[in-house]
Amino acid sequence: MPSRRDFLGTLALLGLSPYAAAQTKPAAPPTGKLPARVEFVIRNAYVMTMESAGDLADADVHVRKGEIVAVGKKLAAQGAQPIDGRGMIVLPGFIETHWHMWNTLLRSMSGDKKEHGYFPTALNLGKAYTPDDMYQGTRLGCAEAIYSGITFVHDWCHNIRGPDYADANLRALRESGLRGRFSYGAAQGQPGTQPIDLEDLERRHREWNKYSGDGLLSLGLAWRGVATGATGAVDASAYRKDFEAARRLGIPISVHANNRATGPIAQLANEKLLGKDVQVIHATWVSPEEIRALADNGCAVSLSPYSELRIGFGFPPTGDFLRAGIPVGLSVDTTALSGNADMFAIMKAIQNIENSRTKDEFKLPARRVLELATIEGARSMGVDQQVGSLKPGKRADLIMVDTRAVNIGVWSEASHMLVEAAQPSNIDTVVVDGRILKRGGKLAAIEAGRVTSEANAALAKLRQRAGWW
Numbered sequence: 464m465p466s467r468r469d470f471l472g473t474l475a476l477l478g479l480s481p482y483a484a485a486q487t488k489p490a491a492p493p494t495g496k497l498p499a500r501v502e503f504v505i506r507n508a509y510v511m512t513m514e515s516a517g518d519l520a521d522a523d524v525h526v527r528k529g530e531i532v533a534v535g536k537k538l539a540a541q542g543a544q545p546i547d548g549r550g551m552i553v554l555p556g557f558i559e560t561h562w563h564m565w566n567t568l569l570r571s572m573s574g575d576k577k578e579h580g581y582f583p584t585a586l587n588l589g590k591a592y593t594p595d596d597m598y599q600g601t602r603l604g605c606a607e608a609i610y611s612g613i614t615f616v617h618d619w620c621h622n623i624r625g626p627d628y629a630d631a632n633l634r635a636l637r638e639s640g641l642r643g644r645f646s647y648g649a650a651q652g653q654p655g656t657q658p659i660d661l662e663d664l665e666r667r668h669r670e671w672n673k674y675s676g677d678g679l680l681s682l683g684l685a686w687r688g689v690a691t692g693a694t695g696a697v698d699a700s701a702y703r704k705d706f707e708a709a710r711r712l713g714i715p716i717s718v719h720a721n722n723r724a725t726g727p728i729a730q731l732a733n734e735k736l737l738g739k740d741v742q743v744i745h746a747t748w749v750s751p752e753e754i755r756a757l758a759d760n761g762c763a764v765s766l767s768p769y770s771e772l773r774i775g776f777g778f779p780p781t782g783d784f785l786r787a788g789i790p791v792g793l794s795v796d797t798t799a800l801s802g803n804a805d806m807f808a809i810m811k812a813i814q815n816i817e818n819s820r821t822k823d824e825f826k827l828p829a830r831r832v833l834e835l836a837t838i839e840g841a842r843s844m845g846v847d848q849q850v851g852s853l854k855p856g857k858r859a860d861l862i863m864v865d866t867r868a869v870n871i872g873v874w875s876e877a878s879h880m881l882v883e884a885a886q887p888s889n890i891d892t893v894v895v896d897g898r899i900l901k902r903g904g905k906l907a908a909i910e911a912g913r914v915t916s917e918a919n920a921a922l923a924k925l926r927q928r929a930g931w932w
């Protein structure tokens with residue numbers, strides 16, 4: 464019996480992807496011009512402000528020039544285009560806090576043998592990436608983010624093989640209209656003795672206006688840290704240079720901590736490499752002292768339950784971080800492990816793992832989890848003044864969830880419906896900075912069929928170049 468890998472290999476050699484038959488060549492560009500910011504008012508929705516105002520039944524949200532101008536009942540909003548909110552839950556868009564978006568080209572490609580696991584797959588294919596592959600992977604990730612109600616992404620870019628790789632990645636982000644942080648990192652397979660391209664990072668920081676998509680994107684450092692576990696150690700000379708550059712530029716730093724053997728958080732604390740500007744990812748193996756060190760230093764934590772579960776990093780100790788007062792955000796990490804970027808599923812996993820881990824049905828309430836995916840996630844990324852909740856003066860990043868589909872009706876309690884029942888297909892509308900990017904359940908500015916077919920074509924060529932089936 465030929466294996467799936469043989470089958471895919473044969474297809475790739477023929478220059479085909481398994482989806483080739485479905486490929487079409489539409490004339491319109493896949494990511495055309497972003498829609499204009501129209502003035503609109505959502506009427507008669509169930510509005511979850513994620514603010515002290517709480518939930519408002521039968522309420523309106525008025526948006527003008529990308530800003531929320533009013534939230535309440537029977538708003539005047541004269542001249543604003545009305546959007547029917549009946550049957551809809553309106554809430555802030557989801558805040559994603561760590562995602563290797565270039566990896567979306569490698570969706571579901573972490574194999575079943577050691578040599579095909581996530582790290583060797585990302586390394587071997589990553590080394591064969593072209594800048595266009597970065598663009599294709601990131602663009603597919605952006606399309607999925609919008610479809611799934613994620614309005615802020617933290618693109619943790621750790622395959623910058625040259626400035627053109629960062630350019631391609633940033634172009635995909637800008638074209639999408641998403642809000643986010645682009646964290647500049649090393650290349651896959653970069654020697655641990657070699658700092659990242661600090662000259663390019665510094666130039667980009669100086670000229671950030673060119674890259675920021677009218678201020679929707681900010682710049683950070685995707686730092687390799689003191690020990691990177693499966694991908695090898697980084698020398699102190701190199702990791703200190705990277706860290707010090709970020710501090711000098713005043714940009715935030717993000718680092719993985721997923722190595723049980725070395726106690727990376729303790730090491731970071733000992734070397735005085737923690738701080739308010741440092742986000743720590745996973746931290747599933749963490750001692751009480753390390754949790755205290757994170758809290759004392761004002762660090763945020765990013766949890767990615769589907770990569771943590773799938774790869775065996777263990778269960779995220781969400782409640783322990785929350786009890787210590789550490790801002791916690793939720794994340795996709797990589798669709799090479801998680802398969803998709805479904806924030807509803809991520810919330811549900813976070814709640815269920817915590818309740819099961821502590822054997823307590825009431826440990827992590829749905830509403831608290833929803834906060835992690837919105838306002839607290841925003842706090843963990845330092846953007847809670849702009850987004851993460853619905854109140855006048857904040858930028859208009861929001862989603863509308865249709866509650867009339869069979870997987871989510873009947874109406875019970877809104878936060879339970881969202882955390883337990885909702886799926887991305889229930890998202891009717893997605894708005895980022897006042898631009899409507901999904902409407903009536905469909906992507907408004909992205910031609911999904913073309914994005915996936917071009918990504919498939921890029922992947923087939925990439926596998927061929929890398930000799931990776």
Ligand SMILES: [Zn+2]
Pocket residue numbers: 561563619719744796797
């Ligand atoms: Zn990661």
